[in-house]
Every structure is written in C-alpha cells, then in structure tokens.
Amino acid sequence: MKFRPLHDRVVVRRVESEEKTAGGIIIPDTAKEKPSEGEIVAVGNGVRDDAGNLVALEVKAGDRVLFGKWSGTEVKIDGEDLLIMKESDIMGILG
Template sequence: MGTLKKPILNKAYNYLEATMSNVAEKKKTTLKPLADRVVAQRLESDETLKGGIIIPDSAKKKQEMAKVIAIGPGKVTDENKTIPIPVKIGDIIFMDKYSGQEITIDDEEFIIVKADDIIAIVE
C-alpha cells in the first residue's frame, strides 16, 4: 500500500475547508410581506389540523389550506391608518384556490396572498 503524498492531502483539506465554510455562510432567507399580504405554506392533503381533524381531499377541492408563516403590517387607509391583518403566525387558513403568488425560496414553496383572499381561519 502506498502512502498519500502531502500535496494531495493539502488539496483535500483545502477543499473540505472551503466546502464547510460555504455551508456555514449559507443563511436561511426570511420573508417580510408588505401591506396587507400574508406569506403561507400550503398544507398537504394528509395533514392533520388542531384537534386531530383530518380534512379529506374532497373537502379541499374549492379552497386551499395553508399555514401562516409571516404577515404584513396591514392595509393603509386613505386617512393613513393601518388596518391590521386578522391572522397570526401559525394560523391555519382557507384561501381562494387560485389566489396569491407562488414562490420558491431555499427549496421551500410559499404563497403570498392578500388578506382579502383569506376565506376563514381554522380554530
């Protein structure tokens, strides 16, 4: 068996060190919605709600369910007053099926919807 030469070991070490520093530098992106917008993640059909309620696919055809990830400050009126958004982070919401803007960040899918497109909050 031969031994590895020192230059090969140095190259391997330098590569490993560079790879580890790239991983350490990678930060998770945060989303901060503006105005009356809400950032949410769609729930899969087999996910369970609070209290153990499972919503079947047939009940989800016309609306979409999502978990609220972030909320904007609210809608600003003509009188420069802010109307707060009636949901909080972690709420499960129903929203119009074709509403919102779908985005992908850090390999995760999100949807940004206006507060007016939220149909209901699951309690």
C-alpha cells in the same frame, strides 16, 4: 424566515389536508372551486384606513387557513415552495 410581505399581503405554506381525519377539513374532490388549506408563515403590516391609522391583519403567523385554490403567486424562499397572496384571498381560520 427572511421575507416580509408588504401591506395586506401574507405568505402561506400550502398544507396537503389528510382525508377523513376527525376534526379535520376534507375538501370535496368534485367541487369546481375548492379552497386549499395552508399555514400562515408571515404577514404584512396591514393597510391604512381613511383616517390614516394602520389596521393590522386579522391573520397571524402560525394560523391554519383556507384560501382559494388558485390564489397567490408561487415563490421559493430558503428552498421551500410558498405562496404570496392578499389577506382577502383567505376565507377563514381553522382550529
């Protein structure tokens, strides 16, 4: 992979969640602001706290995550459609 996001940004590959898999996530179709499922592809180095220390992100490459449906900016890297967003757009880690 040839892209390193800055600071608290992450690169996410959107995953189409299967409906009704045992143990899987099913996003209700009728919800107004449904989260999407994705896989973390790359993460930034984190942000500095007030004491000047670099605080690493809580997610790492490979994590399966939920994020707000309209979060992030679409890019195509190595021919693949990906999303760049901030870690604060990530709701949590699956699995």
